[in-house]
Amino acid sequence: MSASSIEAPRQKVPKVEAPGPLSDRKPLTKKDLVADHPTWCPGCGDFSVLALYFKLIEKRQLVHERITTVAGIGCSSRFPYFVQGHGAHYIHGRALPFASGISLSRPDLHVFVFGGDGDAFSIGGNHFNHTARKNVKMTYVVMDNWVYGLTKKQTSPTSPLGFKSKTDMWGAVDRPINPMKQAISAGATFVARTTHTNPNHVLQMMEAAMDHDGFGFIECLSECVEFYEGAFDASNPRKGGAFNLVPSDHDVTDEMAAYTLADAGFPGLFGIFRKVNQPTKNANEAKIVAKRRENFTELKDWQILQKNFDALR
Ligand SMILES: Cc1ncc(C[n+]2csc(CCOP(=O)(O)OP(=O)(O)O)c2C)c(N)n1
Ligand code: SF4
Numbered sequence: 202m203s204a205s206s207i208e209a210p211r212q213k214v215p216k217v218e219a220p221g222p223l224s225d226r227k228p229l230t231k232k233d234l235v236a237d238h239p240t241w242c243p244g245c246g247d248f249s250v251l252a253l254y255f256k257l258i259e260k261r262q263l264v265h266e267r268i269t270t271v272a273g274i275g276c277s278s279r280f281p282y283f284v285q286g287h288g289a290h291y292i293h294g295r296a297l298p299f300a301s302g303i304s305l306s307r308p309d310l311h312v313f314v315f316g317g318d319g320d321a322f323s324i325g326g327n328h329f330n331h332t333a334r335k336n337v338k339m340t341y342v343v344m345d346n347w348v349y350g351l352t353k354k355q356t357s358p359t360s361p362l363g364f365k366s367k368t369d370m371w372g373a374v375d376r377p378i379n380p381m382k383q384a385i386s387a388g389a390t391f392v393a394r395t396t397h398t399n400p401n402h403v404l405q406m407m408e409a410a411m412d413h414d415g416f417g418f419i420e421c422l423s424e425c426v427e428f429y430e431g432a433f434d435a436s437n438p439r440k441g442g443a444f445n446l447v448p449s450d451h452d453v454t455d456e457m458a459a460y461t462l463a464d465a466g467f468p469g470l471f472g473i474f475r476k477v478n479q480p481t482k483n484a485n486e487a488k489i490v491a492k493r494r495e496n497f498t499e500l501k502d503w504q505i506l507q508k509n510f511d512a513l514r
């Protein structure tokens with residue numbers, strides 16, 4: 202079948218503009234963004250992350266047409282429900298491939314993904330590694346509470362040894378993963394760590410990740426007051442703990458130095474561990490598309506696609 206014999210699709214390809222404020226639109230305020238009242242337990246760390254996300258959108262003068270909020274499943278992944286805006290509460294562990302599709306097809310959007318330690322490193326573990334290595338442009342905030350909250354206290358991949366849960370009644374026996382090391386080794390080009398108890402720092406990390414051209418990963422400690430109360434006290438100065446920043450002379454392009462930071466025992470360090478500029482999958486794919494279009498200037502996009510399919514027969 203020749204390309205010209207096929208019906209043209211009805212949808213028009215949207216015009217793509219660079220991310221940023223739209224001059225003819227009013228930037229969003231927290232009031233515009235607040236959706237249903239969050240169903241999280243009173244005192245849950247996730248409240249801070251949501252409040253700071255609103256603050257970020259307000260501060261950066263974003264509008265609905267420029268931002269999308271995606272998540273998997275879990276308490277933390279309920280996030281998009283509580284944002285009055287475009288987004289999706291997707292399948293458990295599958296937020297990243299879904300968000301990758303959005304990012305690759307809509308370069309005009311800031312894609313934000315939120316989720317928990319189970320969603321990111323258990324069921325979604327593979328997707329985490331592959332999205333990181335592909336350097337798909339998005340910001341991924343993992344609200345790490347060291348437990349499965351939504352399903353009421355099972356051991357998660359970040360639960361420490363000895364943690365007693367419904368799946369480890371006598372205490373966890375499997376060594377936890379280190380999210381920072383995992384992200385660095387997977388090839389994430391922006392890797393940062395923060396905690397919900399330090400709002401200014403959370404906002405700073407989210408802004409830096411959003412401005413990074415690539416896969417921006419943030420581990421944000423977020424206490425589950427219901428099933429792991431006090432887990433992060435050692436990182437909270439108000440509870441007698443220590444909040445130590447990454448040293449100012451740390452070289453964010455030095456991979457080994459990033460591992461060394463990540464190796465520090467809890468409460469560890471907070472800030473940007475790694476930040477390097479590498480081609481994004483978005484840019485690489487855009488090049489391929491542009492090249493293909495050059496070869497077929499007389500054809501519409503859908504006709505070029507059809508030619509590709511025909512060649513596969
Ligand atoms: C395919 C599938 N498997 C298992 C579940 C059950 N489940 C829902 S949330 C969850 C774990 C959530 O833990 P985490 O991602 O750490 O989020 P939290 O609730 O702690 O914020 C599990 C196992 C599910 N919804 N879908
Ligand atoms: S169960 Fe834990 S993680 Fe879930 S809303 Fe309650 S405090 Fe937050």
Ligand SMILES: [Mg+2]
Pocket residue numbers: 275317318319344345346347348349350357
């Ligand atoms: Mg969790």
